[in-house]
Amino acid sequence: MKLRGLYAITDSQLLAGRLLPYVEAALKGGASLLQYRDKSSDEARRLREAEALRDLCERYGAALIINDDAELAARLGVGLHLGQGDGSLAAARALLGRQAIIGATCHAQLQLAEQAASEGASYVAFGRFFDSNTKPGAPAATVELLEDAKRALNLPIVAIGGVTLDNAAGLIARGAGLVAVVHALFAADSAAEVERRARAFSDLFATK
Numbered sequence: 001m002k003l004r005g006l007y008a009i010t011d012s013q014l015l016a017g018r019l020l021p022y023v024e025a026a027l028k029g030g031a032s033l034l035q036y037r038d039k040s041s042d043e044a045r046r047l048r049e050a051e052a053l054r055d056l057c058e059r060y061g062a063a064l065i066i067n068d069d070a071e072l073a074a075r076l077g078v079g080l081h082l083g084q085g086d087g088s089l090a091a092a093r094a095l096l097g098r099q100a101i102i103g104a105t106c107h108a109q110l111q112l113a114e115q116a117a118s119e120g121a122s123y124v125a126f127g128r129f130f131d132s133n134t135k136p137g138a139p140a141a142t143v144e145l146l147e148d149a150k151r152a153l154n155l156p157i158v159a160i161g162g163v164t165l166d167n168a169a170g171l172i173a174r175g176a177g178l179v180a181v182v183h184a185l186f187a188a189d190s191a192a193e194v195e196r197r198a199r200a201f202s203d204l205f206a207t208k
């Protein structure tokens with residue numbers, strides 16, 4: 001699986017009552033990775049939704065990544081994203097195996113990315129690059145960091161936080177191999193609009 005392109009991330013509020021049609025639209029539009037991000041503690045719903053998303057991702061040749069929850073990722077045999085306070089990357093790698101995609105939040109710190117790489121991360125994520133509707137309090141990162149990270153690391157780099165169709169190209173030009181997007185993708189009035197946006201994000205990678 002090539003780690004490049006649009007990385008769509010779900011949001012329980014934005015996608016309430018329309019999770020599957022909107023995610024399918026993002027996949028139709030070319031999203032390469034999909035992260036199931038649900039901060040609730042409703043285990044049964046989380047399992048049900050994650051299973052449905054795994055099936056959808058399989059149909060479209062995309063990879064499903066579970067946010068925060070290594071046990072759920074292991075149960076479904078899919079990837080995992082861990083933040084700095086979400087548990088040990090090395091332990092997750094041991095649990096999920098060599099092939100699993102495991103990503104790490106590195107905020108605006110190259111040192112965190114180097115550490116994540118040494119512990120077996122498949123990609124590193126930096127952010128937030130712009131004002132974020134979804135996570136306004138996330139620490140801010142500058143685009144210069146992407147160039148430094150590109151030089152220093154031999155791993156795919158994800159840019160997250162306030163990414164839109166207007167600012168994504170600049171991040172890609174500076175070294176982001178994936179752009180992770182919630183609001184600018186899923187805050188849409190229709191599935192058709194989500195698909196249009198996903199295709200437009202994906203097209204930004206076509207010539208780079």
Ligand SMILES: Cc1ncc(COP(=O)(O)OP(=O)(O)O)c(N)n1
Nearest residue numbers: 067081082083084105125158160180
């Ligand atoms: C691709 C990607 N990058 C960063 C994050 C943020 O992870 P974290 O800091 O653990 O915050 P939560 O998303 O868990 O609130 C992410 N989820 N995905």
Ligand SMILES: Cc1nc(C(=O)O)sc1CCOP(=O)(O)O
Nearest residue numbers: 127128132134138161162182183
């Ligand atoms: C989940 C998350 N993590 C971030 C970080 O900087 O680590 S920013 C963010 C939210 C991304 O959503 P939107 O595309 O709506 O800004």
Ligand SMILES: [Mg+2]
Nearest residue numbers: 068082083086
């Ligand atoms: Mg987390």
